[in-house]
Amino acid sequence: MPPTQRGQAYKLDANRWGLRYYADGVRKRKSPFPSKSAALAYFRDVIEPQLRGEPAPVPELTLAEFVTIYLERHAAGVRPRTIENLRWRLGVAEKAFGDNPLRDLERMSGEIAAWTSTLSERSRFAIMSALRQALGAAVRWGYLTENPAKQAGRNPQPPPRKVRAFTPAEIKAISAELSPRYRPLPAFAAATGLRSEEWQALERRDVDRRDRVLSVRRTVSSGEVIELGKTGGSLRQVPLARAALDALDALPARLDTPLLFPAPNGGLLNLDNFRRREWAPAIEAAGIATPARIYDLRSTFASDALAADVSVFQLARIMGTSVQMIERHYGAMLDGSGAEIAGRLDALDAARRADGEVQTEGG
Numbered sequence: 001m002p003p004t005q006r007g008q009a010y011k012l013d014a015n016r017w018g019l020r021y022y023a024d025g026v027r028k029r030k031s032p033f034p035s036k037s038a039a040l041a042y043f044r045d046v047i048e049p050q051l052r053g054e055p056a057p058v059p060e061l062t063l064a065e066f067v068t069i070y071l072e073r074h075a076a077g078v079r080p081r082t083i084e085n086l087r088w089r090l091g092v093a094e095k096a097f098g099d100n101p102l103r104d105l106e107r108m109s110g111e112i113a114a115w116t117s118t119l120s121e122r123s124r125f126a127i128m129s130a131l132r133q134a135l136g137a138a139v140r141w142g143y144l145t146e147n148p149a150k151q152a153g154r155n156p157q158p159p160p161r162k163v164r165a166f167t168p169a170e171i172k173a174i175s176a177e178l179s180p181r182y183r184p185l186p187a188f189a190a191a192t193g194l195r196s197e198e199w200q201a202l203e204r205r206d207v208d209r210r211d212r213v214l215s216v217r218r219t220v221s222s223g224e225v226i227e228l229g230k231t232g233g234s235l236r237q238v239p240l241a242r243a244a245l246d247a248l249d250a251l252p253a254r255l256d257t258p259l260l261f262p263a264p265n266g267g268l269l270n271l272d273n274f275r276r277r278e279w280a281p282a283i284e285a286a287g288i289a290t291p292a293r294i295y296d297l298r299s300t301f302a303s304d305a306l307a308a309d310v311s312v313f314q315l316a317r318i319m320g321t322s323v324q325m326i327e328r329h330y331g332a333m334l335d336g337s338g339a340e341i342a343g344r345l346d347a348l349d350a351a352r353r354a355d356g357e358v359q360t361e362g363g
Helices: 036-051 063-077 081-099 110-114 120-138 170-177 187-191 242-249 273-284 296-307 313-317 323-334 340-361
Strands: 008-012 017-023 026-033 212-218 220-223 224-227 236-239
Touching: 008 036, 026 036, 063 081, 063 120, 081 110, 081 120, 110 170, 170 273, 187 242, 220 323, 224 323, 236 313, 242 313, 296 313, 296 323, 313 323
Parallel strands: none
Antiparallel strands: 008 017, 017 026, 212 236, 220 224
């Protein structure tokens, strides 16, 4: 009989653990785990039986019990905001199927398909994506052999929301109705395309006026500031157009906080309070047609950038998203631009021809 082995848990970072052990004389690793005890429990329950040649016992879990395990393991490598969203979306599925054992749920793809049809069009995609993702993990971990959420059928995305872009006059009118400390905010957000959770955490040291860029180093999640990548290559840099620099120049001077857009007391701005106390009253007082979201300032930047011939690839990098998302949400702004693009190509071709003629004559 081979000697008894012990797995060794080791720390990956502040919130994640790894597991190392020997199998067939080869050192192996597995990670991440949310805690040391979770790593050692995995070795005891899964690895040890395999080393003894035994099949690992798979406990009978209900969907609700599995969701708890899944979120705990998934939390080791993602932001808290992501777990909050997953918990809400999976909670909808739990209300319908939480008491069903996973083995029974595996044979209920028809029931899942029927339940899916009762969800609203706007929420269906996100809820089903979360369920498909969680049950996909159940398949990988041996609790299921097939993913019944995938067997239930396709999960098409809903049509994107209509893009709202503010005009310069609307931004000026909204700003005029805000408290003085926040009047530069609409122009700044519309000139940079930052998400609200990004400009909430923005500090003076993130702005490089010489090179006219700002670095997105942190974000806000669940009311807490989360540091992003530490290396220069992992930071997103956003160009500062004149409108953004003018907005920064208009900010009231404060020595009690490094934040550019703090709460009145200098701390982190509560976005819900800002919407209720500042944004909504300003929209109403300015006579702006609703819905008019803070997020529409980001859409305004995208609209202006596309109008200024910024490429979709460049825009995706600046906004910290994918080309696919830009094309999906702002595709309407690209549609119908064929004649304009053809005109620019014709102009380029004409310039090259003219240059060639000049070189020929000079040669």
